[in-house]
Amino acid sequence: MEKELRKQANRLLEEGTVDCIIGHAQGSLKFTTTPLITGDKTEISNLIISPFMHNNLANYLIRRHGKTGIVAKGCDSRSIVSLIQDKQVSRDAVVIIGVPCSGLVDMAKLESLTGKVRDQIEAVTVAGDKVSVKLNGKKKEYPARQVLFDHCLGCEFPTPQEYDCLIGEPVAAINDTELSSKKIADIKKMAPQDRWAFWQKQFSRCIRCYACREVCPACFCERCFAEESQPHWISPVPQWQDNLVFQVIRTIHVAGRCSDCGECERVCPQHIPLRLLSREMYDLIDEMFHYKSGMDKNAPPLMTAYEMVEAEGLIR
Amino acid sequence: MENETEKEPRIVGFLCKWCSYAGADLAGTSRKKYPANVTVVKVPCSGRIDPLFILKGLSLGFDGVLVSGCHPGDCHYQTGNYRARRRMALTKKFLEYMGIPAERVQASWVSASEGNKFAQVIADVVKDVKAIGPNNLFCAEGR
Amino acid sequence: MNSKKINKKDLKKLLDTWRRDFNLIVPVLENEVITMDVWDGKDTAFIDWYRNTVVPPKANFLPPGEKMISFEKKKDGIVLEIPRNGQRQIIFGVRPCDARSIAIIDDVFTETYEDTYYLSRRNNTIVIGLSCNSPYDSCFCTSLNINPVESAHVDLLFTDIGDDLLIEEITERGKGLLNMPDTIKKATKADTEKGQALKDSLAAKVTKQVNVKDMEHRLQACFNDREFWEKAAAKCIGCGICTFLCPTCFCFDINDEMLKKQGARYRSWDSCSFKAYTRMPMENPREERWRRVRQKVCHKYQFLPANLGVTACTGCGRCIRLCPVNWDITQVLAGVPQKEAARSAK
């Protein structure tokens, strides 16, 4: 698969159809990948396809000039399409190299399973729906279901919907949202005060590093409401009240744009369960407006469209 | 300090200038009696209301937020209230999921000719908000 | 230096005595995140699983958010009060890399003007070091000549040598804590040898290396090489993780809050990777992202060495391990051209 990807990337660069290629390269630490943004052909050989290509590369298309070739998994391609819907990216400025994704390995889950920290594990390879882990010489097998990210298990479109060329064969979706919906169901079971207390405790740990906002391709504002001082919507000091208002409003702002790529939860240094917010919003807009983000590049964005009759009974 | 529940709830009402605000005027001119807990903010259209205004209102200490606009179909800007409807529905549902009681965020359609409906809506909203007591969601010290 | 030792099983007794008249802070595991919190007194199991915290110990002296002045508009004018803080506390388990970073930030906050908020906490804190017996693969402290088993910037240094803990007294304050003759014994010659042997074996466990020799002048020479910095900043997304979680980053922001008649002035962490950091109403001198990445690297490896004579990086590896896009400062530093010929500034 990688050879095919590099061949395509080389072809695009040689033909001059794109100025630069955005893809994944081997990271400097074990089990990590790092985005590769390059225009010269010598670095194209670093492009890889691995079960650790977590980053949603659509994030780099925001306010980018010139023609770009971009490697896109299922969720990435949906983010690109939602950026196109929002007129942030024009379709002909982007050449999408679709990569069917069979799910990414969640190292946090692997660490709790093996009891070892990621740099003590020698190797992790994914074969079919088995993940084999090499640990001080011994090999151990785990079913993929226990090790993949929740959002990868619940992913409905692992094969990109919108692409110019596809690398390898389309992959069937696992589509098992049982894990994500169980966590959300636990939250919904709690009484409103307990839910509020739960969020109060979580957001008192947030240090406002804004990694969740900077890593998200759906967050493309030039200047975020969180940095406004006139009017002073929220305080830059990380009190839980302002952190909560920031996260709730950010989730509402990305409603209809978020493709549940799970990056916000993965990058949070304090492990705040942000997918409890984004996944719930993802399901909410599906249930209320039958809308899935990033499916059709010509459809108007969710919040600018309307139906003649909808959301009955909520308004007096 | 009076007893907790007797404390008069303070509600901010975002009224659309063309319909609800005119409806409020009509209720006033026709001497309708309705509670005075609502601080009115005139906005060009109910579509102007951003979920940030609602959450900011609650975090500043208002006990309830009311957004009122024209009935679907007779919005001065054609589609303002349709968008407001979708946005209000999503915001109410999501804030409920966060743990904010549903009565705190209310929405209503009041046209310019419905003076008594406006008085009725305000009375109902104040009754609902008084039932669930003052809003101390944002008061507790975090760390 | 006469060093003592204590058996791991007695550590709990020692911590109990400290806990009586100090606020004892130890590594804890909360929501799968290693952090530092008040000791619950149950056990000292953290000695086995603790490697290093996510949020560095600077948060105890320069918290993410802190009230500086509270003010109230009264009839006869504005009344200002300063909250009193700084109760006596002990922080147990500071790794040598974080210990040196605390010393660096101490210099900054006492140079020319003293920052009383920082110092009221720092002077009331006794820092107990713990040698690092399991560095991460992202650690590169040996390149900044920090040895995982040596630390001069702590009051006591504990070293894990099997079933005992070797204790080195560094300062008087630390020595005063060790008056428990029955549990704390004199270290035998064999123990100190084991400690010395650890110095090299653990240093070898730090795999990542970077050549920072003469980095200040190398950076000075390539400072205006825009193409180099644009390439280095290509994948950076401009979030605040590498600065907030860096033990030697101390930049802060001051903001006011006001509700009716009462308000307060708060200090909170700020990061040079944010645009708002230098945004002025008319212009923003560091608008582009490559300028902000350049500021972050050069502040640590060029500006502070020029101003205070110390490199403001301790190789703790947090910025590499926790970066969402795995931006690796050692790769950027390795890419800075070697300036053999021209040593001069321009």
Place this chain on the structure above:
Amino acid sequence: MTVTQISQRKKYLAQDNVYLPHIVVVEKIIEETPSVRTLHFHFKDDTLNREFTFDPGQFAELSVFGVGEATFCISNSPTRQGHLECGINRVGLVTNALHRLGTGAEIGFRGPYGNSFPLDDMRGKDLVFVGGGIGLAPLRSLIWNVIDNRDKYGAIAIIYGARSAADLCFKYDLDSWKNDKTVNTAVTIDRNESGWQGKVGFVPAVLGEMAPSARNAMAVVCGPPVMIRNTFPVLEKLGFAPEQIVTTLEKKMKCGIGKCGRCNIGNLYVCRDGPVFTYAQIKNFISDEY
């Protein structure tokens, strides 16, 4: 790095807390232009009123409690004691709040911070002051200081410009300088307007026409960054050596004492090593971010 002794500056800091502002009371407000106003204020605490001194070019952090803090140069001359003046251009959060204040309002004052104009280097030399818009505020403190001990300095030339006649700040000072024989004052506006007698054109161009001699002279430049950048080459063409040109720079500041890390140009902090720099220093600044 010209550092006036720290101990002298530390004298006026609040007891032990460097961030605690002194309370000052606004006594007079002059509306210079629609967007610039000058605040005259004095300390609420009398001992400070008597004892407080500063050097021309130093700045202070004025804070409107509940809104924020911002950096303003002290624009009156140390030779005129009793009160302090700051020119405020309405551009942001704090400046808008300052523009809403009435007389008698209480605001916070922290300072004086930063270094000052090199007065002793200027002794006995001809001085050329080049100002633009609100940039006259820091210069004004130096100009009045020089005029008050006039014999120590040579000829004085003042070139000051603004976008339009209405945008000219400190008009009353400009008039008194025009009437003063020993001072050669030229006031210009960018585009001609009806009823305007003075010069027309950008400050650097007018400076080129006036062509003050560079022999035994020093130039002090302050104004918007674009004007500063265009004035340097004109001065060099007139024969001014980089050491003879001095300017003050403006950057976003929060602490004012070299701790919060944001006002740096290369390894120099504008709040502690500046704001006054010579063109010689600026020329080999490592960074072009000012």
